[in-house]
Amino acid sequence: MDVNTRIARRVRELRDAQGFSLDALAERSGVSRSNISLIERGQSSPTATVLDKLAAGLGVTVASLFEDSRAPAAEPSPMARVAEQPVWTDPASGYVRRNVSPPARSxxxxxxxxxxxxxRVAYETAARDVEIHQQVWMIDGTMEMTVGDTLWRLETGDCLAMRxxxxxxxxxxxxxxxxxxxxxxxxxxxTPRRNG
Structure with a gap:
């Protein structure tokens, strides 16, 4: 399946599952209604920034937007062969992301x-309905990451944790x-428990 088709189906599936209209998701995400409609029809290749906004509006990770939305005939496999891992290229920056995780829910x-x-890619990362923790481990090269107001420089082998x-x-x-x-x-x- 083409990766843009996969994204289109997944965004629509997640929006429908939460009962959001196009207008509601547009308001929650900051992505225009018309842009969401084009993405859901597979007529637009969203940038990484747009995917991040949609994921935040839907309360999921960006990686979740690349999952196969078709219901499996059997229990999802715990194995993800490299040839089956979805690969996507950001049309704005050219960065390439490959979802490594298997289809089994984890x-x-x-x-x-x-x-x-x-x-450079900037994510506005809004509040979500879930808590998402992330670690970035440098396999090769150098990256600068600004998390909130703090700048981190990561070299090969370094690992940075954040929410x-x-x-x-x-x-x-x-x-x-x-x-x-x-x-x-x-x-x-x-939710913290209250005494009383």
């Missing part, structure tokens, strides 16, 4: 990213591509 998602030299609850900017300041692994874990928000 609270952990793995994403392999190759980030081009000199490129997806503030703006994040990814930038490759070098003249060669960088490669890193993103590990995401989704947890429900826990």
């Amino acid at each position: 609270p952990i998602q793995l994403v392999d990213v190759v980030f081009p030299a000199g490129q 997806l609850d503030r703006p994040i900017v990814y930038r490759n300041p070098t003249r060669r591509p960088a490669r890193y692994l993103v590990a995401l874990a989704t947890l429900p928000f826990t």
